[in-house]
Amino acid sequence: MADNWVRPYEPGSGRWLVIAWEAFALTLLTWASIRQFDLMGHGVRVVAGLLAAVWVVGAWRILRLGVYVSAEGVLIRGLLRSRAMRWRDIAGVRLHRATHRLGPWQIESGNTVLLERTDGATVHTELWERGMDFHSRPTVFRAVYQEIRNRHRSAAAGPH
Numbered sequence: 001m002a003d004n005w006v007r008p009y010e011p012g013s014g015r016w017l018v019i020a021w022e023a024f025a026l027t028l029l030t031w032a033s034i035r036q037f038d039l040m041g042h043g044v045r046v047v048a049g050l051l052a053a054v055w056v057v058g059a060w061r062i063l064r065l066g067v068y069v070s071a072e073g074v075l076i077r078g079l080l081r082s083r084a085m086r087w088r089d090i091a092g093v094r095l096h097r098a099t100h101r102l103g104p105w106q107i108e109s110g111n112t113v114l115l116e117r118t119d120g121a122t123v124h125t126e127l128w129e130r131g132m133d134f135h136s137r138p139t140v141f142r143a144v145y146q147e148i149r150n151r152h153r154s155a156a157a158g159p160h
Contacts, residue, residue: 004070004071005068005069005070005075006068006069006070007066007067007068007069008067008068008069008144008147008148009066009133009134009140009143009144011063011065011066011132011133012131012132012133012134012135012136012137014131014132014133014135015062015063015065015132015133017132018062018132019058019059019062019063022055022058022059022062023055023059026051026052026054026055029051030047030048030051033047033051034047058079061079061080062079064077065077065078065079065126066126066127066133067113067125067126067127067144067148069147069148069151071155072086072087073085073086073087073089073090073155074087074090074115074125074148074151076123076125076126077126078126083123085115085117085123087151087152087155087156088118088155088156089117089118090115090116090117090118090152091116091117091118092115092116092152093113093114093115093116093145093148093149093152094113094114094116095111095112095113095114095145096111096112096113096114096122097110097111098110098111098112098128109128109130110128110129110130111128111129111141112124112125112127112128112129113125113127113144113145113148127141127144127145129141
């Protein structure tokens with residue numbers, strides 16, 4: 001597949017809030033670990049260094065999260081893994097209204113973009129209307145959805 005992947009949107013400022021929260025939580029974990037195990041000297045440096053490395057890797061992955069497109073297909077970068085699909089393997093692109101059950105209540109969590117594969121399976125993207133990239137930018141969410149649909153349609157139509 002192509003090396004020229006493009007994310008069709010600018011990441012939202014919510015990513016930086018997530019990264020800052022992650023740094024705060026790992027700092028608390030470091031402090032609690034040092035206090036709990038009465039670490040001193042090298043132990044403090046080892047724990048702090050390991051958790052700092054976890055933060056750097058996590059922050060790097062959070063910054064790269066998202067959906068990328070190219071002429072050949074779509075790349076979905078998640079927190080733990082990435083998945084590339086060719087346009088010819090995608091039957092359609094659609095919005096899905098996601099809901100979650102919490103006991104007797106049903107909580108609506110907004111629209112997500114789903115890719116329908118030619119074998120009938122669906123693939124969830126990282127695009128969520130109320131997510132860290134689009135929470136206060138619904139028009140950007142719709143524009144990205146349309147961009148992905150248009151690229152799929154163009155690829156399905158083939159070269160002219």
